[in-house]
Amino acid sequence: MRKTIKTIIYEILETSDSSNLYSLADDVVITCLILINVAAFIASTSPRLSPEHTSLLANIEIVSSLVFTIEYILRLWVSTVDRRYSHPLWGRLKYALTPLSLIDLISILPFYFLLLFPSLNFVNLIRVLRLLRLLKMSRYSESVRTLGAVLYAKKEELIATAFAVFILLIFASSIMYFVEYEAHPKAFGSIPDAMWWGVVTLTTVGYGDIYPITPLGKLLGAMLAFLGIGIFALPAGIIAGGFSEELQKRKQEKRAENLEEFANCQSVKMGAEIEATFEEKQKAIALHVESSSALMKMCVQMAKQKLGSEFKNEQILRDLAIHLYNEAVRKFEL
Numbered sequence: 001m002r003k004t005i006k007t008i009i010y011e012i013l014e015t016s017d018s019s020n021l022y023s024l025a026d027d028v029v030i031t032c033l034i035l036i037n038v039a040a041f042i043a044s045t046s047p048r049l050s051p052e053h054t055s056l057l058a059n060i061e062i063v064s065s066l067v068f069t070i071e072y073i074l075r076l077w078v079s080t081v082d083r084r085y086s087h088p089l090w091g092r093l094k095y096a097l098t099p100l101s102l103i104d105l106i107s108i109l110p111f112y113f114l115l116l117f118p119s120l121n122f123v124n125l126i127r128v129l130r131l132l133r134l135l136k137m138s139r140y141s142e143s144v145r146t147l148g149a150v151l152y153a154k155k156e157e158l159i160a161t162a163f164a165v166f167i168l169l170i171f172a173s174s175i176m177y178f179v180e181y182e183a184h185p186k187a188f189g190s191i192p193d194a195m196w197w198g199v200v201t202l203t204t205v206g207y208g209d210i211y212p213i214t215p216l217g218k219l220l221g222a223m224l225a226f227l228g229i230g231i232f233a234l235p236a237g238i239i240a241g242g243f244s245e246e247l248q249k250r251k252q253e254k255r256a257e258n259l260e261e262f263a264n265c266q267s268v269k270m271g272a273e274i275e276a277t278f279e280e281k282q283k284a285i286a287l288h289v290e291s292s293s294a295l296m297k298m299c300v301q302m303a304k305q306k307l308g309s310e311f312k313n314e315q316i317l318r319d320l321a322i323h324l325y326n327e328a329v330r331k332f333e334l
Contacts, residue, residue, distance in 0.1 A: 065111035150242035202228035
């Protein structure tokens with residue numbers, strides 16, 4: 001009985017099956033609770049909150065943290081249903097080290113740290129870890145899972161693009177430092193200062209707090225701005241292409257599933273038709289055998305009645321009965 005309950009809870013928590021009412025309710029409740037909790041965290045930073053609102057937001061945090069804690073404990077308990085984590089101790093430890101499980105743990109730790117050490121300043125800083133609860137939605141949101149799959153599939157291209165941007169930033173900032181240092185030492189006092197200018201220029205944000213003033217520096221800045229437009233368009237194109245490939249892949253998988261389901265239905269239907277045809281043939285054969293045996297019996301009786309006194313040989317009477325049967329069948333077919 002215990003294993004049955006564990007399996008049921010595992011299916012509710014670990015599978016997002018819309019056909020399962022309990023699993024669907026779990027997805028909706030947890031997703032809404034995550035959104036409410038994050039909204040409460042954002043609202044709690046407002047200085048214009050009344051004491052009633054502050055108390056309400058605190059209660060939301062307490063309730064949501066307790067629910068997330070219970071969910072985390074249940075996930076650890078039922079993780080042994082999965083064969084990958086079947087060991088009672090090491091399996092659960094292995095499951096606890098998975099990315100999503102770590103996110104679940106880290107997102108609830110600030111609540112308990114604040115309870116245990118409310119006076120420590122650094123504890124207030126780690127409250128921002130509550131925002132990691134947004135990543136929990138990857139369990140329930142198809143769009144978030146799709147984004148994760150795209151980023152994972154295109155990680156090599158994205159890393160190569162980031163590496164190219166990093167190299168360009170180092171070269172451009174170093175050159176700009178040596179070009180602008182003497183004319184503008186406050187803005188370009190070091191290469192790290194120039195790197196801030198390089199980041200702002202490459203991303204085409206242009207805050208205007210640091211800018212070159214020499215003709216050569218302005219020329220380099222203009223060139224870097226044009227390069228930034230092209231380079232930062234690469235990740236967008238890579239991600240857009242990845243989304244297109246992922247959606248096409250999922251469409252093909254769905255089409256394959258539909259074809260497999262259709263083939264299974266057709267196979268079942270054909271099997272039923274074959275079985276029905278076989279039963280009909282059996283009935284027809286049985287009816288034919290029954291009618292033929294009755295006709296043969298009648299022919300034998302007629303041969304004995306008409307010619308039994310003249311022919312004492314049973315073989316001759318049997319041959320005559322077969323002849324009468326064949327003649328009757330031939331006339332019936334005509």
